Amino acid sequence: MHDGSGRIHVQGLNKRFGPVHAVQDLSFTVQPGAVTGFLGPNGAGKTTALRMILGLITPTSGSATINGLPFHRLPNPGGIVGAVLDAHGFHPNRTARHHLRCYAAAMNVPDSQVDRALELVGLAAAADRKTGGFSLGMRQRLALATALLGDPQILVLDEPANGLDPEGIAWLRGFLHAFAAGGRTVLMSSHFLREIENTVDRLVIISQGRCVYDGHIEELRAAQQARALVQADSPDVLVGRVQQAGFGVEYLPDGRLAVIGADSRAVADLAREAGVALYAMQDERIDLEQLFFRLTQGQYAGLPQYAPPMRGTWADRPGEGGDV
Numbered sequence: 085m086h087d088g089s090g091r092i093h094v095q096g097l098n099k100r101f102g103p104v105h106a107v108q109d110l111s112f113t114v115q116p117g118a119v120t121g122f123l124g125p126n127g128a129g130k131t132t133a134l135r136m137i138l139g140l141i142t143p144t145s146g147s148a149t150i151n152g153l154p155f156h157r158l159p160n161p162g163g164i165v166g167a168v169l170d171a172h173g174f175h176p177n178r179t180a181r182h183h184l185r186c187y188a189a190a191m192n193v194p195d196s197q198v199d200r201a202l203e204l205v206g207l208a209a210a211a212d213r214k215t216g217g218f219s220l221g222m223r224q225r226l227a228l229a230t231a232l233l234g235d236p237q238i239l240v241l242d243e244p245a246n247g248l249d250p251e252g253i254a255w256l257r258g259f260l261h262a263f264a265a266g267g268r269t270v271l272m273s274s275h276f277l278r279e280i281e282n283t284v285d286r287l288v289i290i291s292q293g294r295c296v297y298d299g300h301i302e303e304l305r306a307a308q309q310a311r312a313l314v315q316a317d318s319p320d321v322l323v324g325r326v327q328q329a330g331f332g333v334e335y336l337p338d339g340r341l342a343v344i345g346a347d348s349r350a351v352a353d354l355a356r357e358a359g360v361a362l363y364a365m366q367d368e369r370i371d372l373e374q375l376f377f378r379l380t381q382g383q384y385a386g387l388p389q390y391a392p393p394m395r396g397t398w399a400d401r402p403g404e405g406g407d408v
């Protein structure tokens with residue numbers, strides 16, 4: 085028996101495709117009553133992880149459960165989980181209604197659910213149009229309607245905002261919030277933080293198959309820290325002094341130091357105490373998107389030398405500490 089909790093639990097999940105380690109020791113829990121964003125750059129392993137959660141591919145090791153059971157052991161899975169992995173596979177000569185009726189028949193769901201799903205996604209007026217003429221946004225809505233046919237407790241959506249115009253994104257946001265507010269569960273992936281930052285309550289961020297952040301988006305916002313960027317004549321001496329004062333510090337590629345959580349005035353005072361001359365000072369505030377780039381930059385560039393001290397649950401990153 086499944087536990088009816090609405091929880092998705094991923095534990096120590098790994099997937100290798102030959103030499104590619106697409107998902108590496110991934111662990112997180114998705115809770116009901118909230119929209120959880122699954123965020124990472126292209127190729128980070130999001131789709132692979134979602135496919136393992138949905139039982140479409142077998143993990144190399146680790147486990148993924150929904151309501152306490154692996155997907156393939158769920159009774160009536162369509163009534164528990166609705167999934168959208170791809171908004172493309174529609175027969176172009178079928179109408180939206182016909183498409184949904186085919187799925188409803190396969191799922192043993194009454195036809196009345198078809199009209200309900202069309203209403204829910206705002207496609208009632210296009211119900212008898214052939215899907216071949218649908219825009220990407222309409223196809224996204226139809227894919228969502230397909231996932232909703234079984235009136236599921238949990239939605240798993242791969243890049244559902246992809247191709248939606250701002251109005252479509254606003255609509256999706258309202259829909260998913262209402263869905264989650266009723267105590268249901270939403271896990272949605274995206275590679276674009278801006279696209280989902282106002283939609284999600286929680287975030288799981290992955291980079292190179294690994295989890296680099298798991299926590300509330302508000303905690304991430306709170307972690308947006310000021311940095312003072314300074315050019316010093318004796319950087320190592322200044323690093324020692326600012327660390328002694330309790331600040332984190334990063335060496336930037338251009339030779340400057342970034343003192344985390346300090347303003348340039350505080351750094352100037354410390355530099356004076358240490359007898360270090362400063363040639364340039366700049367105050368910087370990191371926004372959420374920059375934070376995302378910094379968290380995931382190891383995928384494309386060298387990993388950062390220093391993990392900024394932030395709240396939330398920071399998963400282990402190669403070469404870095406764990407929770408900070």
Ligand SMILES: Nc1ncnc2c1ncn2[C@@H]1O[C@H](COP(=O)(O)OP(=O)(O)OP(=O)(O)O)[C@@H](O)[C@H]1O
Nearest residue numbers: 101104106124125126127128129130131132133275
């Ligand atoms: N069937 C497969 N065979 C070989 N490699 C694969 C396969 N599926 C995925 N990969 C590789 O695994 C890595 C993760 O891919 P995945 O599609 O899961 O990432 P993603 O985060 O969903 O990316 P995107 O945002 O571009 O969709 C990539 O390097 C990809 O090339």
